[in-house]
Amino acid sequence: MTPFAVAGIQMQVNALHSNVEAMLHRVDILMARFPWTQMALFSELAPYGPLDRFAQPFPNEAIEKFQAKARQHKLWLIPGSMFEKTEDGRILNTSVVIDPDGNIVTRYSKMFPFRPYEAGITAGTEFCVFDVPNVGRFGLSICYDIWFPETTRQLTSQGVEVLLHPVLTGTTDREAEIAIARATAAQFQCYVFDVNGLASGGVGRSLVVDPTATVLHQSAGQDDMFPIEIDLDQVRRQRETGMKGLGQVLKSFRDRDADFSVYDRESGADKYLKTLGPLVAPSQGSVAGLQTADPRTMLEDYEARAELERQAKLPESGADVAWPFHQSRTG
Numbered sequence: 001m002t003p004f005a006v007a008g009i010q011m012q013v014n015a016l017h018s019n020v021e022a023m024l025h026r027v028d029i030l031m032a033r034f035p036w037t038q039m040a041l042f043s044e045l046a047p048y049g050p051l052d053r054f055a056q057p058f059p060n061e062a063i064e065k066f067q068a069k070a071r072q073h074k075l076w077l078i079p080g081s082m083f084e085k086t087e088d089g090r091i092l093n094t095s096v097v098i099d100p101d102g103n104i105v106t107r108y109s110k111m112f113p114f115r116p117y118e119a120g121i122t123a124g125t126e127f128c129v130f131d132v133p134n135v136g137r138f139g140l141s142i143c144y145d146i147w148f149p150e151t152t153r154q155l156t157s158q159g160v161e162v163l164l165h166p167v168l169t170g171t172t173d174r175e176a177e178i179a180i181a182r183a184t185a186a187q188f189q190c191y192v193f194d195v196n197g198l199a200s201g202g203v204g205r206s207l208v209v210d211p212t213a214t215v216l217h218q219s220a221g222q223d224d225m226f227p228i229e230i231d232l233d234q235v236r237r238q239r240e241t242g243m244k245g246l247g248q249v250l251k252s253f254r255d256r257d258a259d260f261s262v263y264d265r266e267s268g269a270d271k272y273l274k275t276l277g278p279l280v281a282p283s284q285g286s287v288a289g290l291q292t293a294d295p296r297t298m299l300e301d302y303e304a305r306a307e308l309e310r311q312a313k314l315p316e317s318g319a320d321v322a323w324p325f326h327q328s329r330t331g
Helices: 020-033 060-071 143-147 149-157 174-188 232-241 248-255 286-292 295-311 320-323
Strands: 002-011 039-041 077-078 080-087 091-098 106-107 128-132 135-139 161-165 191-195 207-208 217-218 224-232
Touching: 002 020, 002 191, 020 106, 020 224, 020 295, 039 106, 060 091, 077 295, 091 135, 106 128, 135 149, 135 286, 143 149, 143 161, 143 174, 149 161, 149 174, 161 174, 174 207, 174 248, 217 224, 224 232
Parallel strands: 002 039, 039 077, 135 161, 161 191
Antiparallel strands: 002 224, 077 091, 080 091, 091 106, 128 135, 191 207, 207 217
């Protein structure tokens, strides 16, 4: 057995005032109550809340305080994430991983900002994998990233055994996100620590899932801290023999016969996606567009217009992407 104790901290997040001191206090409480904890994870945007006007340059005073707290308790600490303002004016949603000596061992910027609602946030492009010596390999993704299984595929293909997943979900899709967290654990044979906030930080319902999709803990809608001792030998055994001696999904993916042309942006395999219109928030009356959302007719329209453009010797353009749903069919 390779045990390691990871604690999620679900707490009230204020949108207009710093939450840093409250976070530091909760770490002290965590370590007083559960001194065997070895890693602590907060929710997405916990330090300064969900408003990007409070974006901070990196490094900053808050991160230095978290580093000191990790060093004080000899604790791995992931203080959720915060909006990072870069020197060139971009804003990213960035998390840091702090080791028990207070060093920042890696950082990660959210790859899939919640567009179109999370407007103006630059997407990260680098994956986050780090090792805890003598324990195992951990990976980090943030909130909406988990809706794109490619992100977890990349991490687990590099050996990640525990997915740390801070979220800020205060919307009606939390139930779906919980289902995705459980499915991710089973699909990728890993632990998932999915930590949500409260108030301006989300609706809570954080959860920890083991590689068999069993929920080891699920919070309700109040402050909670939940240290869970995980066993990474379970991950390794399941990846060797399959879940309950059945599906060996990582090895099956490795030994696949199929390639996926949809990931080649030049292949044309994703042409249906180009008929879906621009990535914008729905507006009143936009439901009318659903009358022509049948993928068969939409593809016919797309192909007919592409043919007209070819005949007219017009270059293919991004206009296809924004082709309105209500346009009459020509075929």
